[in-house]
Structures are given as C-alpha cells and as structure tokens.
Amino acid sequence: MENRRVLMVNGTIFDGRGGDPVNGGILVEGDKIVRVGSTEDLLREVTEDVPRIDLSGRFVMPGLVEAHAHLSYSGANSVQDLDLNSPVEETVVNAMLNAKIMLRSGYTSAISFGSISRVDVAIRDAIQVGKIEGPRYLACGRDLTATGGMPDWNPDYLKLGMEGLGIKADGPWELRRAVRSIRKSGADVVKIYIDGEGMLDNDQPGELTYTEEEVCAAVDEAHRRGLLAVCHAREAEAVRIAVKAGMDIIGHANVLDDETVELLRSVRDRIFVVPAIEWHVGLYERGAEFGVSREFLDATGYQEEINETVSSVKRMKEAGVRVLPGGDFGFNWSPHGTYARDLQNFVEYFGYTPKEVLLAATRDAGAAMKPRGMIGTLESGKFADLIVVEGNPLEDVRILQETERIVGVMKAGKWYHNDFIRSIQPMVGDLVL
Numbered sequence: 443m444e445n446r447r448v449l450m451v452n453g454t455i456f457d458g459r460g461g462d463p464v465n466g467g468i469l470v471e472g473d474k475i476v477r478v479g480s481t482e483d484l485l486r487e488v489t490e491d492v493p494r495i496d497l498s499g500r501f502v503m504p505g506l507v508e509a510h511a512h513l514s515y516s517g518a519n520s521v522q523d524l525d526l527n528s529p530v531e532e533t534v535v536n537a538m539l540n541a542k543i544m545l546r547s548g549y550t551s552a553i554s555f556g557s558i559s560r561v562d563v564a565i566r567d568a569i570q571v572g573k574i575e576g577p578r579y580l581a582c583g584r585d586l587t588a589t590g591g592m593p594d595w596n597p598d599y600l601k602l603g604m605e606g607l608g609i610k611a612d613g614p615w616e617l618r619r620a621v622r623s624i625r626k627s628g629a630d631v632v633k634i635y636i637d638g639e640g641m642l643d644n645d646q647p648g649e650l651t652y653t654e655e656e657v658c659a660a661v662d663e664a665h666r667r668g669l670l671a672v673c674h675a676r677e678a679e680a681v682r683i684a685v686k687a688g689m690d691i692i693g694h695a696n697v698l699d700d701e702t703v704e705l706l707r708s709v710r711d712r713i714f715v716v717p718a719i720e721w722h723v724g725l726y727e728r729g730a731e732f733g734v735s736r737e738f739l740d741a742t743g744y745q746e747e748i749n750e751t752v753s754s755v756k757r758m759k760e761a762g763v764r765v766l767p768g769g770d771f772g773f774n775w776s777p778h779g780t781y782a783r784d785l786q787n788f789v790e791y792f793g794y795t796p797k798e799v800l801l802a803a804t805r806d807a808g809a810a811m812k813p814r815g816m817i818g819t820l821e822s823g824k825f826a827d828l829i830v831v832e833g834n835p836l837e838d839v840r841i842l843q844e845t846e847r848i849v850g851v852m853k854a855g856k857w858y859h860n861d862f863i864r865s866i867q868p869m870v871g872d873l874v875l
Contacts, residue, residue, distance in 0.1 A: 447471045448855075449488050451481040453497030456836070458504040458804040458819040463836065468502065470826040473854035478820050495863055501834050503800065504820050505550025505577075505827035505853065506842070507807035508768055508781050510693060510716045512554065513537045513544070513579070514561040515772025519732050521593065521639075525607045530559045537565045540778045541576025545858055547781055548848045550827040551811055554582035555672055555693055555716075555770070556633050558607055563628040575858055578827070580670060580812060582631040583624030584609045586617065586660060591635045591651040592674065614659035621663040630812065632664040633693075634673045637680040647697070647747070648677040657687040670812065676747075678702040685709055691766075691810060694718055696747050698754040707761035714810045717755050719791060720769030720784045722748045724776040732774040748791075755792045764806045765792075767799060782842040789839055796839040826855040830862060 451467040457478055467484045469476040469492075477484065516536035518524050544552060554562050562581035569576040585608045587593040593608030611620040617634075624632050636657060638646045652660075657673075664671040665688065672691040675681045678699045684692050685705050691714045698706075706713065726744050730736055739745070758765050769776055769784040776783075788799040808818015816825050830850030833841045841847045849861040857863070 447476070447488070447492045448495060449484055449492050450495045450497055450502070451484065452499060453502040453830075454499055454834070455820065456501065456503040456800070457821060458801060458808075459821065460801060460805070463501070463834075465499075467497075468820060468826075468828070470852075470855050473826055473856075475820060475822055475824050475826050477822050497830065498862075500849070500862065501831040501836075502820070502828055503831065503835070504804040504808065504818055505829055505851070506548050506781070506803050507766075507811060507818065508544060508549045508552040508577070508771075509691070509714070509766035509803075509807045509810060510555045510718045510768025510770050511544070511552035511579075512556055512770065512772040513540045513552070513565055513576075514558040515556075516540060516778065518773045519734070521607075524558060525593070528558050528607075530561065533558050533561050534564065537561050538568070538574050538576075540772070541565055541569060541574060541579070543779045544781065545575055545577050545851060545853065546848075547779055547845060548829040548831075548842060548851060549577050549781055550829070550851065550853045551578040551808070551817055553580045553670070553672070553691070553768070553807075553810060554631055555674075555768075556585050556607070557582045557629075559584065560627050566630070567628075578811070578817065578825075578853070580630040581628070582633050582672070583627055583629035586611055586620055586624075586632065586634040588612055588635070588651040588656075592639050593635065612656075614656055617656055617660040618663040621660055621667065621669070625667045625669060629669065631670045631672055632660065634660050634671070636673050636675045636683055637677055639674075639676070647743075648679070650680060650683070652683070654683045654686060657683050657689075661687040661689055681706070685713065689713065691716060693770075694751075695754060695758070696722075696751040698750075698757065703754070703757045703761055703763075706758060706763045710761065710763045714764050714766050714806070715758060716766045716768040717751055718768055718770040718784075719748070719751055719755075719787045720771070720776050720780075721773070722751065723787055723791075724769075724773070724783075728775040734775075752791050759792065759794070764809070765802060766807045766810065767803045768807075779845070780843065782839075785835075785839045785842060796836045799839060800835060826852055828852050832862075 456463040467481045566579040566581040587608045661671045767784040788794040851859040
C-alpha cells in the first residue's frame with residue numbers, strides 16, 4: 443500500500459497557491475503528491491494499471507488546518523471546567539473522539555493551543571502510529587501562567603493543588619525550567635498567557651501577568667529546544683511583548699493600536715495571528731443557553747471586544763499580516779465539529795472573500811505547521827492531505843459546515859472518508875478504506 447499509486451481525474455482543483463480552481467487531476471504515490479495537472483496530461487503519463495478515481499467535477503482542495511485547537515477540551519463552560527471538572531481519564535476518551543471528529547470535518551492538520559495534563563502528547567502519538575484517527579497534530583504542553591494568571595483561577599485558601607491545565611512559573615528562570623519540563627514531556631508547542639480574560643476577576647484583559655523579560659526567556663528557551671511558541675495576548679501591550687519576544691503565533695490580538703499593527707506589519711513574514719473570534723461570537727450568541735447571560739457579557743465588554751477584534755483584524759489584513767482561522771473550540775458555545783464556523787466569521791465579520799479565507803486556512807496555516815513546507819497546498823512533493831467537497835466553497839464557504847458535503851478526506855495518501863468513491867469507481871478496491 444505504501445508505494446501504490448492512485449490517480450484522481452476530472453476534479454475542480456483548488457490547489458491553495460492563490461490561483462483560481464482548474465479542471466484537472468492529482469497523482470498520489472504513498473503519502474505524497476507526485477503531480478497536479480490537467481486530466482489529459484496525467485492520463486497520458488500514467489500507465490493503465492494505476493487505479494483511477496473519477497471525481498466527476500467535485501471540488502478538491504488542501505485539507506483544512508485548525509490553528510487554535512484544544513482536543514482535550516470538551517463541553518466546558520469555564521476555565522474551572524478545564525481543571526476541576528476534567529478528570530484525565532474522561533479527558534483522554536473525549537480527546538480521542540474529538541480527534542476523529544476534527545479529521546472527519548475536513549481538518550487534516552491542527553495546532554494545539556493548550557492541553558489538559560499530557561493528553562495532547564498521548565493523542566498525537568496515538569494518531570501517528572495509527573491507533574486512533576485524527577489530524578496531523580502539533581501537541582501543546584500545559585499552559586504557562588504566572589501566579590494569578592488566567593489558568594491560576596482557584597483561590598489559595600482552597601489549596602486544591604491541581605496540576606492539569608496550567609504550570610505556574612514566575613521569573614525568567616522558572617519559565618525556562620517549565621519550558622524544559624514541557625519539552626521533556628514530548629510536546630511540540632509551548633503556550634504562555636501574557637494577559638487575561640474578561641470572565642475571570644483575577645486576570646482581566648489588558649492586565650499583564652508577565653513582563654517582557656519573562657516572555658523573552660520563555661520564547662528563547664522554546665526555540666532553543668525546537669518548540670513552537672504560542673501565546674494568549676488580547677490587548678496591544680501584550681501583543682507588543684509577544685512580537686518583541688519572537689513569538690511564533692499570537693492568539694486573539696483583539697484590541698490593537700496603530701503602533702502595534704505597524705509592529706506586526708514589520709514581522710509579517712515570520713509571525714501568525716489567530717483571533718479565535720468564534721469564542722466571542724459563540725459566547726455572545728449562545729452563551730445564555732449555558733448560563734452565561736447577555737447582560738453579564740455586556741457588562742464585561744464582550745460586544746465591544748467583538749467590535750474591536752473586527753477593527754483589529756481588518757487592519758492586520760490590510761497590513762499583510764497572516765491571520766489564521768481557529769476558533770478556540772471545545773466550549774459549549776463552540777463545540778467540536780463546528781470548526782468551519784470560523785471560516786464564515788472571517789467572511790461576515792472581517793471582510794475576507796471565500797477564496798481569501800480558504801487560503802488562510804490552508805496555505806497560510808500550513809506555513810505555520812511543522813514540518814515546514816509540507817502541507818497547505820496541493821503540489822508535487824507535499825503530503826497528500828486533501829478533501830473532496832460536493833459544491834463550491836468559493837461561492838459559499840458555509841457549505842464546509844455541512845459534514846455530508848465533505849465526501850472525501852485523505853491524509854498522507856490514505857482515505858479516512860470516501861462517500862463518493864464506491865458509487866463511482868469500484869475498481870479502486872483495496873484503496874478504499
């Protein structure tokens with residue numbers, strides 16, 4: 443199976459490189475793409491013994507990348523739910539199910555933005571050896587937080603001593619030690635909280651929990667050890683610290699001033715921003731169903747923050763900053779399986795065209811993944827990660843929210859879902875999994 447070739451023909455191929463889709467085909471061998479080209483050219487070049495799959499005009503695009511993933515989060519209503527109410531045994535089971543849901547939803551890769559305990563590493567390893575189904579996954583360690591930071595939510599007098607979600611570390615050398623511990627656990631990603639969140643009294647947006655010196659130490663240590671450095675930074679000063687420290691991906695960046703946008707412009711070739719707007723939109727629209735009233739959200743400034751995020755992302759887009767979809771999924775108002783809502787958010791809130799947001803969720807998000815340069819576009823030498831869609835998301839990106847429209851999901855040359863093949867080309871036989 444590893445060296446088998448398969449040729450897909452007569453598809454509407456959106457290769458993620460920036461051009462318009464074309465009628466053509468894709469030749470796959472093992473886990474890589476050999477060639478993307480016209481159906482006529484590929485049929486001439488490929489011997490008759492190579493199995494063919496007739497795509498019958500269906501839309502083919504690179505697998506989507508979820509750039510702000512939490513496979514270990516499930517049905518949470520609060521930060522407390524991610525610690526106090528998330529026993530590791532149940533968390534592992536839910537994470538396994540979430541990984542399968544994510545892949546089935548057309549997301550063949552994901553970058554974690556935080557894990558409960560060491561669950562991310564275990565899930566990533568199980569995916570890699572084929573024990574469970576899931577996306578390519580960059581596993582995060584536990585969150586790095588200062589004393590009184592966002593994951594340090596429990597009052598000292600309770601003496602709960604929980605060690606699931608966050609690692610408390612104060613000062614440059616404690617942070618370096620914590621990063622080394624995360625690397626020892628096998629993680630790919632280190633996440634640090636630089637400022638707060640409106641739902642927690644102890645750590646509000648704009649309230650810095652780390653100094654620039656501390657963040658620089660954490661990022662330096664992460665990069666020394668080959669780890670991706672990501673952060674939670676909502677306000678302008680936190681974002682500036684993240685940029686100066688050399689952060690790879692900034693989560694949120696909701697409230698920015700002109701100075702910060704210009705700073706982001708200056709490093710646009712190396713940095714990525716994931717606003718995670720679905721957290722806000724979902725919470726504001728559906729939070730009342732789960733006990734978070736609209737009155738409370740208005741009092742804590744959520745509608746205002748949505749408006750600020752829209753303004754900030756539009757300015758980042760104009761500045762050429764690579765802004766990636768990724769919705770902080772795993773909460774009750776942003777459940778797993780609804781990842782493509784964030785694509786719609788980019789169109790409706792940020793003014794992206796469907797083509798622009800698909801490029802952000804494939805080409806640009808793929809550039810943030812490791813190994814570098816191997817996913818996000820359909821071209822020779824890259825991993826054969828792709829999805830087959832009934833309908834054209836360039837005309838209406840919302841169709842990617844309809845799971846039944848994603849009729850084929852291939853990762854590393856292997857079909858994990860293929861509703862359309864058996865009815866069209868039974869000759870592929872053992873290639874249908």
